[in-house]
Structure formats: C-alpha cells, structure tokens
Amino acid sequence: MTIARLALDVPLYRLFDYRVEESPRLRVGLRVKAPFGNFGNREKIGVIVELAEKSELPPEQLKTAELLDDELPPLTPDFFRLCEFASQYYQAPLGEVILQALPPGLKKLHPPQRRARKLKAGKPVKTAPALPDLNAEQEAAVHAVQTRQDYAPFLLYGVTGSGKTEVYLRLIALQLAKGKQVLLLAPEINLTPQLEARLTTRFPNTLIVMLHSDLGEAARERAWRCAFQGEARIVVGTRLSVFTPMPDLGLIIVDEEHDASYKQQDGMRYSARDLAVFRARLAKLPIVLGSATPSLESWAHAGHNRYTLLCLRERAVSGAQLPAIRVLDTRRMKLADGLSPQLIEALRQRLAAKEQSLVFLNRRGYAPVLACPACGWISRCPRCAANRVVHLADQRLRCHHCGLETRIPRACPTCGNQDILPFGRGTQRLESMLAGVFPDARILRVDRDSAKNRKQWEALLAQIQAGEADILVGTQMLAKGHDFPRLTLVGVVGADAALFAADWRAPERLFAQLMQVSGRAGRADLPGEVILQSEYPEHPLYRAITAHDYPGYAETLLNERRQAGFPPYAYQAILRAEAASMETALTFLQQAANLPCVQDYPDVALYDPIPMRLFRLMNQERAQLLIESPSRPQLQAFLPVWRETLATLPRKNKLRWHIEVDPLEF
Helix, strand or coil, X not given: CEEEEEEECCCCCCCEEEEECCCCCXXXXXXXXXXXXXXXXXXXXXXXXXXXXXXXXXXXXXXXXXXXXXXXXXXCHHHHHHHXXXXXXCCCCHHHHHHHCCCHHHHCCCCCCCCCCCCCCCCCCCCCCCCCCXXXXXXXXXXXXXXXXXXXXXXXXXXXXXXXXXXXXXXXXXXXXXXXXXXXXXXCHHHHHHHHHXXXXXXXXXXEEEECCCCCHHHHHHHXXXXXXXXXXXXXXXXXXXXXCXXXXXXXXXXXXXXXXXXXXXXXXXXXXXXXXXXXXXXXXXXXXXXXXXXXXXXHHHHCCCCEEEEECCCCCCCCCCCEEEEEECCCCCCECCECHHHHHHHHHHHHCCCEEEEECCCCCCECEEECCCCCXXXXXXXXXXXXXEEHHHCXXXXXXXXXXXXXXXXXXXXXXXXXXXXXXXXXXXXXXXXXXXXXXXXXXXXXXXXXXXXXXXXXXXXXXXXXXXXXXXXXXXXXXXXXXXEEEEEECCCHHHHHCCCXXXXXXXXXXXXXXXXXXXXXXXXXXXXXXXXXXXXXXXXXXXXXXXXHHHHHHHHHHHHHXXXXXXXXXXXXXXXXXXXXXXXXXXXXXXXXXXXXXXCCEECCCEEEEEEEECCEEEEEEEEEECCXXXXXXXXXXXXXXXXXXXXXXXXXXXXXXXXXXX
C-alpha cells in the first residue's frame, strides 16, 4: 500500500492522508474516491497531490481511497502550481481551489453516463475568408507580441471599434501555425456567441470549445477534456476557464480586461485576469490584456513599464469615426418619462433614416420601487436591505439580490390606499414610454429579464443583426463587445447616480461603462452620435468622455488615488462576517482586529468594523473589516498567520466569515 495525500473540497487548510493500492496507473494528479468523516460514512472526490512512503498518522487510522476508473490523464504540474498560488494568495483551502477548477461532472461520485463525443469523418476542408487589411497600429501590435516567445504582458489599449478582435485573430493564427493552443477569456457569457462566430468563421478547420456556466454539465465536461487532452486548439471561456489545463498553451488573451465580472464573488474569491497574468508568467508565454478602458491597475502597470502598452487610436473600418458625444443639461428641461426633447427628436430622425438606436439605462424592471404616498410604505425586501423592483410585465415585485418575489399588491399593505405608485424608471418603463411615442417602431428590450439564457440572448442578437429592431432599450448587456453596423445613435439615461456613489471605484466604472456603450454608435461607414443626459454637465468625467480622453481621465483618477493611498498604491483585503444579528458580526470582527498577532505587522493597518452597504442579505446581517498595507509582501505575510488565529475564535449563532484579497466591492 502507498500513502497518498489528497486535496478534498472541505473548508480546511490541510491535506489528508489515505492508503491507496499499488497500481501501474497510480500518479500524482489522479482523482480518487475517498471515505470522509469520523465513521467514513461519507465519500468525496479527491485529487492526489503527493505520494509518500509514510504518514504522521498511525497506519490503523488511515482509510483507503480508491482510484476512479476512467481515462482521464493525471492533472499536470502547471495546473497544481497555479492552484497552489491561488490558494496561498487568495487565502483559500487548496482542496477547494483544485475541485472548484474542475468541471462539475468530474466532482461527482456517480456521474451520469456520458455519450462519447462523435468525430465527424470525411468532413470537407473549408476555406477561411479573406483577411481584412490591418492598419499601421494593428500591424505594430501584432508584430510586438509575435516576437516574444517568453513571458511578456501586453496591455492593448484601443478605442472602441479599433479592431482589437482582429489583432487577437491574427495572433491566434500565428500560434496555431506553431502547433500551439490559445486561451481567450471573455468577462461574460453574453459575449461568447459573437466571439465564437468570428473564430469559427476565421478558423473553420480548427476545433474550438467554449467553457462557461451556461453549458450543460456533459457539454462542459467534454469541452474541458478536449482542452486538457490537446484536441481543442482554441478555448474561449469565462473566468473559471483560466484554470483549464492545456498541454500546448502558447498565448493567453483577456478581452475587456477591466471588467469586474472577472472577479469571483463567492467561494474562492479570485481575479481571473490576475491569475491569467500569473499563469502566463508560470508558463513563460505572452499574454494580451485588451480594453478600450483598461483598469487603473493595468494602466498604472503600463506606466511603470511592467506591461508593454500597445495603442490603437483609430477605428479599424476605413472612414469610420468616433461618435460625436454631447452632454445635455436637463436641469431646466421638461422630460417625458426621463427622455429629453432632443433625444426623442434624434430617435425620430434615425427612424426616418432606417437606422438603429440604443437607449441605455442600466436598471432593469419597470421601476426601482413601489410606494404609497399616503403613509410612506415602500416595497422593501423583508430579507434584504434593498427594495423589491416593480416588474410590471409579469405583475411581480422582485428582489434583485435574493430573488424573493411576490405579486404587486392592489392596495397599500399598511394603510389600504389604492393609489400606490411606481417611482423611478427601469428598462420596462422606458420600453413602454417609447412604444407610446413611436407606435410604428420596432422596439426591442435587452436585459436579464428578456435574455435569461444563451438561447434567448442569441435570438435577440440575431434580430438586431438582421435589422428587425429599430430602437434597442438595454442595460450593460449591450454596452460592450457588440458590433451593430446600422446602430448610429446612443442615448444614455440615468447615469448621474453613479457620480455620487459611496464606492471610490464608481467613477472608474461609470467612465468605462459610458465609453463602452458610446462605442456602439457609428462603428461602420455611418456617422455615430451619443447623447448623454445629465444634471451635472460640467463634471470632469463628462468632459473627458466628450473628448474621448481615457488616458487623461485615467491619470486624473490615478493622481487622486495616489494622494488618498488607494489601490494600486496600496494593497487591501477584507474580512467579512455574516450572522443572525449585526451585533454578533461586529463583535467577531472587533475580536479579529484585537488579536495579538496584529501587533507583529506594523505595516498592516486594520480599520474599524462597519456594516456592509448591503448590510442584510437573505436574512443574514453582514459586516466587514478592511485590512490595508503599502506593501503586498507584508499583507501576504500577515494574512495566513491572522487567518489561522481567526479559526480559533469562538463563533456564535452560526456566524460565517471569509477573507477576500484585492476586493472590488465594499
């Protein structure tokens, strides 16, 4: 018998020793079935991370694990090194990291019978389409990346419509010619269909697989196996695909690298973008981070020559210009359900010209709140510190945080007043208003209510591309990565709220969002126009957007952060606690802040515990404690010591806690 140290998906920062029978197949990286618990009455899937001759435990205490009988090769050393780094940096158990990185079917004790993937024989070879000409900036970007064979991080900054995707395609072609694989990360599922279509058209004889949570379990496992065994040459996926083992990986591309969706917000809270950079360094290969509005962290890295900056300042389509952006002062205007007369007239002109328009409002539903003017009742969620949103189309009040929904009441639940009213506006209300103003227009609403799955999303995209919609009403789902040649007008409603958000990252996010959605206009030979409605038209953010000046505004924000000591000029982590009462959560955090080990790290500052902005979620009270240091090594040295001590603190009322490194949400 051999001793195998296993990683198991349990919230413990340790490995587990088991006996395994000698076998020619026995290797580090294989999956096993292991009894778990005091009586061995539960079984878990584990992964062998080490083979040893002896254990610290006496032989009679070791249980026996059984190798799983499948054809999956052992997980690779590079995969383990990436998982070990993620475990150490993000303060997560190694077993949780490894098992989270595997597709769901490989973590089940009794997976359903899988059908073998059928390979079509005798398929005629398709001819790839003619390549578009590159402009000088695109050629320079391709040349800069292709000349590097070792670790080299590139930040590809290109204005919207500048042809970043074409640069990706040229770089992918060069890697395929070398017999290499390519990993292309996208921030959201709704961006993958368009990427898949372009890749399939450009590389018709190459096996391309998609990896994201909207795939069925069997399809996801087949795609993962194809990548792991080297059959798939291009892998397109969302954040979890950064862990996908690929034996011939030659290039990593992170599209829309600024997007917050790359940060996992539950389980192991990791940044897929940052892990992609570490993976590229580990494998000694180039990585391209692309965006029209790079994150300030990446922009600062480029400024300090940690990343090589590649710029695309012109639109790729010959004759296409950046859209003209104007900010309307709405303080003295009479708005029609939130729309100015100028925006309504601009929509009318586009309808007459048979061009498409987009009205952008990043708030779904009919109205943010239902209220009673008589007694002041509002539609609060009983489980969360948030309001239930009015969804008039299906007559529901729905909490967008916990999912609780009820029917819209006919009268006020408190005083019986029947004149309860929706306040504010969402995409459903905007759609209804536009239908009244333009009764002959084909209006299409695009948000998470109208596109709940990939099939619905692809159907909406097909409608837009086919010209079957005149006016689009959409949220951030339409703000980035999409190319609609006949879309020439973008109207932005309700952007001012983010100017005064408590989150110090809000200006960066708002600027990126507005620049991205503005970039949907005029991407082909038709000129584009963007109308931003605001009560603060002189705000520096709007002036920068009007001038298409990302570099200038980025430097302004970086100077503010340097003066305030915010990231990227400081390094942060957050300890969050959830409990049945706020007092319990805050008491635990205060005990954590007062632990003796804190005094051993003078370069690490712990702030006072406070309630989170969304202080109640699903009947759990939530609080947080911010940890900050000017030194990343000092913070990383402190966190594991502190975490081990935290585990010894008494916990009342089923209190739960976790540490998040490099937090984006506060």
